[in-house]
Amino acid sequence: MDFIDLKAQYRALKRDIDARIQRVLDHGQYILGPEVRELEEKLEAYTGSRHCVSVASGTEALLIALMALDIKPGDEVITTPFTFVATAEMIVLLGARAVFVDVEPDTANMDVSQLEAAITPRTRAIMPVSLYGQPADMDEINAVAARRGLPVIEDAAQSFGASYKGRRSCNLSTIGCTSFFPSKPLGCYGDGGALFTNDEALAKAMREIRVHGQSGRYNHTRIGVGGRMDSIQCAVLLGKLGRFDWEVERRIALGRRYDQLLARFDPVKVKSDRTSVYAQYTIRSSDRDRVQERLKAEGIPTAVHYPLSLHQQPAYAAQYRGQSFPVSERLAREVISLPMSADLTEADQDRIAAALAG
Numbered sequence: 001m002d003f004i005d006l007k008a009q010y011r012a013l014k015r016d017i018d019a020r021i022q023r024v025l026d027h028g029q030y031i032l033g034p035e036v037r038e039l040e041e042k043l044e045a046y047t048g049s050r051h052c053v054s055v056a057s058g059t060e061a062l063l064i065a066l067m068a069l070d071i072k073p074g075d076e077v078i079t080t081p082f083t084f085v086a087t088a089e090m091i092v093l094l095g096a097r098a099v100f101v102d103v104e105p106d107t108a109n110m111d112v113s114q115l116e117a118a119i120t121p122r123t124r125a126i127m128p129v130s131l132y133g134q135p136a137d138m139d140e141i142n143a144v145a146a147r148r149g150l151p152v153i154e155d156a157a158q159s160f161g162a163s164y165k166g167r168r169s170c171n172l173s174t175i176g177c178t179s180f181f182p183s184k185p186l187g188c189y190g191d192g193g194a195l196f197t198n199d200e201a202l203a204k205a206m207r208e209i210r211v212h213g214q215s216g217r218y219n220h221t222r223i224g225v226g227g228r229m230d231s232i233q234c235a236v237l238l239g240k241l242g243r244f245d246w247e248v249e250r251r252i253a254l255g256r257r258y259d260q261l262l263a264r265f266d267p268v269k270v271k272s273d274r275t276s277v278y279a280q281y282t283i284r285s286s287d288r289d290r291v292q293e294r295l296k297a298e299g300i301p302t303a304v305h306y307p308l309s310l311h312q313q314p315a316y317a318a319q320y321r322g323q324s325f326p327v328s329e330r331l332a333r334e335v336i337s338l339p340m341s342a343d344l345t346e347a348d349q350d351r352i353a354a355a356l357a358g
C-alpha cells in the first residue's frame with residue numbers, strides 16, 4: 001500500500017496527461033507557454049477568484065503574496081506554529097517576525113479566540129493555514145482583520161478543492177496561496193503553486209514579482225523573484241482537471257468513512273459548514289510510536305505532520321524562547337497521518353482499521 005497512490009492516478013489519466021505534455025514538447029514554449037494562462041483561467045473559474053497567478057511552488061506563492069503586500073523587516077505577520085515550515089519561513093526570510101497564535105485541539109487550525117490579543121501596532125497581515133485540507137475559520141479571521149485594516153493570506157497549500165460555506169478555499173480572503181506539490185490534492189509532477197486574489201492591483205504586483213519585478217520586457221519596476229511555473233507542469237494539471245471533481249468527492253467520502261471506522265482514534269474534526277479535501281487524514285494517539293510500529297508491521301505506511309511545533313524547531317527556537325503553544329505542542333506529539341488518496345479503496349481502509357484495532 002502506498003501512503004499516497006500517485007501511480008494509480010496516472011494510470012487513470014495517462015492519455016490526457018501524455019497528450020498535454022506532448023503538446024508542450026511540440027510547440028516548445030516551455031516557459032510561460034499557452035498552458036500557463038489556460039490553467040490560470042480554469043483555476044479562476046474553479047475557485048471563483050478573479051485572478052490566478054501560477055508560480056513555481058507553494059513556498060514561492062507565500063513569498064510573492066508577502067512581497068506584494070510589501071512586508072518588510074520589523075513587520076509582524078500572524079500565523080500558527082502548527083504548520084509546514086514554509087508558512088513561517090517566508091515571513092522570516094523577508095526580515096519580518098512570525099507571531100504565532102495557537103491552534104484548536106479538534107481541527108488543528110488557528111484558534112481565532114486568541115487572534116485579537118496577538119495583534120500589535122507592527123502587525124501587517126494575518127496568515128491562517130487551512131491545515132490538512134480544511135479551511136480555517138476564515139470569516140471570523142476576516143472580521144478581526146477588517147476591524148484592524150489588515151489583509152488576510154490563506155495558506156491553502158493543502159486545501160485546494162475544499163469548500164467553506166459554499167465558497168472555495170483560495171478565494172476566501174485578500175490572497176489565497178496553494179501548492180501543486182505532487183502529493184497535494186491537486187498535484188503536478190514537480191513543483192508548482194498559485195496565488196488567487198480579487199484585487200486587481202495585487203494581481204498585477206504578483207504577476208510582476210513572479211518575473212523579477214518586470215512591468216515590461218527588461219523594465220524592472222520592483223524587486224521580484226524567478227518564480228514562474230513551467231508550461232509542462234501546467235499541462236500536467238490541465239490533464240488532471242477532468243477527474244478532479246470526482247477525486248474531491250472521493251476524498252471526502254473516504255475521509256468520512258475513516259471517521260466512522262476510527263472514531264476512537266480521535267481524528268481531526270471537520271466543521272459542519274465546510275469540507276476537507278484531506279491532504280492528510282490525521283488521527284491522534286498518546287502512544288504514537290507503538291501505533292506506527294503496528295501499522296508498519298502490516299505494511300501500512302504512516303507519516304507525522306508535524307513532529308515539532310515550529311517554535312520548537314532548531315532554526316526558530318531562540319526567537320520564541322519562553323513562549324509556549326500547548327495545543328500545538330501536544331498535537332506534534334500525537335498526530336499520525338494515514339494513507340489517503342482518491343485511489344485508496346474501502347478494502348484498504350478496512351485493512352488499516354483492522355491493523356489499528358489489533
Ligand SMILES: Cc1ncc(COP(=O)(O)O)c(C=O)c1O
Nearest residue numbers: 057058059084086087157179181
Ligand atoms: C501548509 C503548507 N504551506 C506551504 C507549503 C509549501 O508548498 P511547496 O512544497 O509547494 O513549496 C506546504 C507544502 O508542502 C504546506 O503544506
